[in-house]
Amino acid sequence: MNTLFIKNAPVSSSHFWVRMKSKILILLLLALCAVYPQRLYKISAQLGEKKSDISYLVRNGLDYVSSKELSALLGGNIFFNSETAKLESNFDNYLLKVIARSQFIVLTKKPDGAPKSFQIPLSTLLIKDDVFVPLIYMIEYYNLVSGFQLTYESLAKNLVIEKAEDSGEQNTDTTESVIKKSSAVSSKKYDVYDIVIDEKANGTLITLKTNKALRIPKSSINNNVLYVFLSNSSVLPKLASRAKPTGLVSKVNQKFISAKNVQLEFTLKEGYSKTETFLDPETNFLMITIHNKMFVKPEEENADKSKWNFDCVVIDAGHGGKDPGTIGVTGVREKDINLAVALKLGKLIENNLDGVRAVYTRKTDEFVELYKRGKIANEAGGKLFISIHCNSTETKDNNHRGFEVYLLRPGRTKEAIRIAEVENSVIKYEENPDRYEKLTDENFILVSMAHSQFMRYSESFSDFLNQSWKKRVAIPSLGIKQAGFYVLVGASMPSVLIENGFLSNRKDEAYLVSKEGQNAAAEAIFSSIKQYKEFYEREIGN
Numbered sequence: 001m002n003t004l005f006i007k008n009a010p011v012s013s014s015h016f017w018v019r020m021k022s023k024i025l026i027l028l029l030l031a032l033c034a035v036y037p038q039r040l041y042k043i044s045a046q047l048g049e050k051k052s053d054i055s056y057l058v059r060n061g062l063d064y065v066s067s068k069e070l071s072a073l074l075g076g077n078i079f080f081n082s083e084t085a086k087l088e089s090n091f092d093n094y095l096l097k098v099i100a101r102s103q104f105i106v107l108t109k110k111p112d113g114a115p116k117s118f119q120i121p122l123s124t125l126l127i128k129d130d131v132f133v134p135l136i137y138m139i140e141y142y143n144l145v146s147g148f149q150l151t152y153e154s155l156a157k158n159l160v161i162e163k164a165e166d167s168g169e170q171n172t173d174t175t176e177s178v179i180k181k182s183s184a185v186s187s188k189k190y191d192v193y194d195i196v197i198d199e200k201a202n203g204t205l206i207t208l209k210t211n212k213a214l215r216i217p218k219s220s221i222n223n224n225v226l227y228v229f230l231s232n233s234s235v236l237p238k239l240a241s242r243a244k245p246t247g248l249v250s251k252v253n254q255k256f257i258s259a260k261n262v263q264l265e266f267t268l269k270e271g272y273s274k275t276e277t278f279l280d281p282e283t284n285f286l287m288i289t290i291h292n293k294m295f296v297k298p299e300e301e302n303a304d305k306s307k308w309n310f311d312c313v314v315i316d317a318g319h320g321g322k323d324p325g326t327i328g329v330t331g332v333r334e335k336d337i338n339l340a341v342a343l344k345l346g347k348l349i350e351n352n353l354d355g356v357r358a359v360y361t362r363k364t365d366e367f368v369e370l371y372k373r374g375k376i377a378n379e380a381g382g383k384l385f386i387s388i389h390c391n392s393t394e395t396k397d398n399n400h401r402g403f404e405v406y407l408l409r410p411g412r413t414k415e416a417i418r419i420a421e422v423e424n425s426v427i428k429y430e431e432n433p434d435r436y437e438k439l440t441d442e443n444f445i446l447v448s449m450a451h452s453q454f455m456r457y458s459e460s461f462s463d464f465l466n467q468s469w470k471k472r473v474a475i476p477s478l479g480i481k482q483a484g485f486y487v488l489v490g491a492s493m494p495s496v497l498i499e500n501g502f503l504s505n506r507k508d509e510a511y512l513v514s515k516e517g518q519n520a521a522a523e524a525i526f527s528s529i530k531q532y533k534e535f536y537e538r539e540i541g542n
């Protein structure tokens with residue numbers, strides 16, 4: 001405003017100094033901006049006894065960290081190519097390349113693996129000869145390449161780096177088979193020779209298989225049709241008929257504008273938000289993503305705001321019916337405690353949180369398959385999924401006790417992996433246990449991607465819960481952990497699995513059987529839901 005005013009003001013001696021002053025001010029500001037293009041903060045990182053700082057900045061509500069500093073801390077050798085804006089981090093077993101302003105990262109397993117590219121949900125940033133990466137989406141990759149286990153406490157801005165118990169052996173083939181190689185197709189003489197449409201948890205992915213790197217095509221959406229213009233490229237004449245519409249795509253058409261100018265038309269179903277087109281740097285395939293509306297901020301869309309309200313919490317009482325869960329020292333059944341806490345929690349929500357429904361995966365002592373629990377949650381439009389369980393050690397009646405809250409991520413300690421195996425083993429009671437895909441490291445990268453949009457929310461909730469638990473419940477907290485629980489894979493929303501305590505321990509068991517203990521647990525969870533609701537509404541912008 002000031003500059004405009006001054007520009008239009010008549011030139012006179014009294015205005016001269018005003019002009020000069022404001023010019024100097026603007027120049028100073030510009031100079032400052034050039035020196036400090038972004039305000040950088042520090043997260044604290046802890047590697048064993050060693051403490052250090054890593055630069056980060058906040059963008060889109062997410063913490064982006066310096067990949068230079070993080071890689072160096074994890075023992076990588078760093079090389080930044082300023083021409084290509086790529087940062088290479090060379091670790092003992094892997095070479096990691098992050099590309100500035102891109103959603104792709106490239107992993108190469110040493111000594112002779114082929115480079116594999118992976119897509120993260122958000123682009124990296126270029127900040128002064130360094131690439132800043134969205135930390136929560138990169139943690140799994142850093143775990144893999146460094147052999148460490150990273151845990152980010154986002155509220156405390158604290159990164160804990162531990163030696164992974166299973167580093168080395170299990171990780172050797174992780175990158176294999178994640179990116180499927182294109183199969184040989186006879187019609188490869190065309191620039192665009194095949195099309196594949198996949199439904200993913202967060203949207204629909206269209207892959208156009210190409211023989212060479214094409215320019216990223218122009219695209220637009222009009223009346224629920226996504227138009228993609230392929231110019232100066234030869235396209236398989238019956239490409240559209242090879243497509244099997246699924247997910248958000250209901251129909252595919254192809255129009256030849258001229259021999260080498262083709263328009264593809266994808267008729268979209270309700271519920272899409274934005275689309276993006278990328279070139280996969282490894283295969284050169286064109287990837288078109290169509291995102292679901294879930295978690296798109298309402299102001300970005302003219303969507304019905306009420307869809308984003310925090311209006312439904314899904315409470316999942318673990319086990320039930322023929323599946324008792326673990327059995328305590330004195331014979332207490334896990335399924336009974338889970339249900340008691342779940343019902344108390346539901347009551348608290350119904351009586352105290354206006355506009356929020358409690359949906360139960362079971363309200364009685366009945367057997368519910370794991371996949372159905374996720375289905376119930378998704379169909380109810382849940383905004384948060386809480387699976388309630390109790391733990392136990394292999395040998396009963398010992399001193400090991402404590403509460404844990406689990407996030408859906410690969411288990412990196414033997415104990416976390418064991419607990420997930422125990423909880424997952426209930427599928428033996430189901431008729432078709434083959435429906436669950438084993439959560440190998442490879443599968444987990446895909447699962448993590450599908451859940452990545454929720455992870456930040458799940459983390460925040462578990463932070464709130466951990467704090468709230470410590471204040472209210474007489475079972476000590478063992479903190480926030482991670483492992484691969486099938487029941488969480490199925491719920492397309494932020495989710496946690498709670499282990500209230502160890503029924504193999506007399507103190508924990510007695511407390512969790514008591515009304516006092518069950519009330520305290522339910523209240524701790526309820527209080528964290530209230531806190532999370534406020535956080536969520538700030539984030540979503542309601």
Ligand SMILES: [Zn+2]
Pocket residue numbers: 318319325326334389390423
């Ligand atoms: Zn359980």
